[in-house]
Amino acid sequence: MSKFLKRSAAVLSLLSVSMFALAEVTVESPYVRAVPPGQTNTAAFMQLKNSSAEAISLVSASSSIAENVELHNHINEDGVMKMRQVELISISANGNASLEPGGYHIMLIGLSKEIAAGDMVDLEVKFSDGSSQQLTVPVKKVMAHSHHHHH
Numbered sequence: 721m722s723k724f725l726k727r728s729a730a731v732l733s734l735l736s737v738s739m740f741a742l743a744e745v746t747v748e749s750p751y752v753r754a755v756p757p758g759q760t761n762t763a764a765f766m767q768l769k770n771s772s773a774e775a776i777s778l779v780s781a782s783s784s785i786a787e788n789v790e791l792h793n794h795i796n797e798d799g800v801m802k803m804r805q806v807e808l809i810s811i812s813a814n815g816n817a818s819l820e821p822g823g824y825h826i827m828l829i830g831l832s833k834e835i836a837a838g839d840m841v842d843l844e845v846k847f848s849d850g851s852s853q854q855l856t857v858p859v860k861k862v863m864a865h866s867h868h869h870h871h
C-alpha cells in the first residue's frame with residue numbers, strides 16, 4: 721500500500737467513526753397534550769427528521785408517567801376517525817414523519833399523575849437503527865379538533 725492510500729484509509733475510517741456518532745433522527749418540537757383531571761390517557765406529538773440515506777422507523781416509546789406507551793395512527797373507518805395501534809412509524813431516507821393530532825401519535829396510556837400545561841414529561845423513543853433518545857417534553861394545551869369555521 722502506498723503512503724497516500726494508507727493516509728486515505730485512515731481518513732476514511734475517521735470519517736465513518738464520526739458519522740456513526742451523529743444522531744440520524746432528529747426530534748423537533750415535541751409536546752404532550754394536556755388533559756383534564758381524571759383523564760388517564762394522552763398523546764405525544766413531534767416532528768421526526770431522518771438525515772440518513774436509509775429509512776428508519778420509530779419502533780417504541782416509554783415514559784415514567786404512563787403504564788403503557790403505544791404507537792398509534794388515526795384512520796377513517798366509514799366516516800369515523802378511529803385510533804389504531806401500529807407496529808412502527810417509518811421515516812423515509814432524508815425525509816420527515818409528522819406526529820400530529822388526527823394522525824400518527826405516541827399514546828400514553830394509564831397516566832400515573834395528572835399533567836397540566838407547563839409540566840415536563842420524560843419520554844424515551846427507540847428507533848429501528850438501535851438508537852434511542854431521552855426527551856423531556858413540555859405539556860401543552862391542544863384543541864381537541866382543529867376544524868375552523870368562518871362565518
Ligand SMILES: [Cu+2]
Pocket residue numbers: 763792793803804825826827
Ligand atoms: Cu391513540
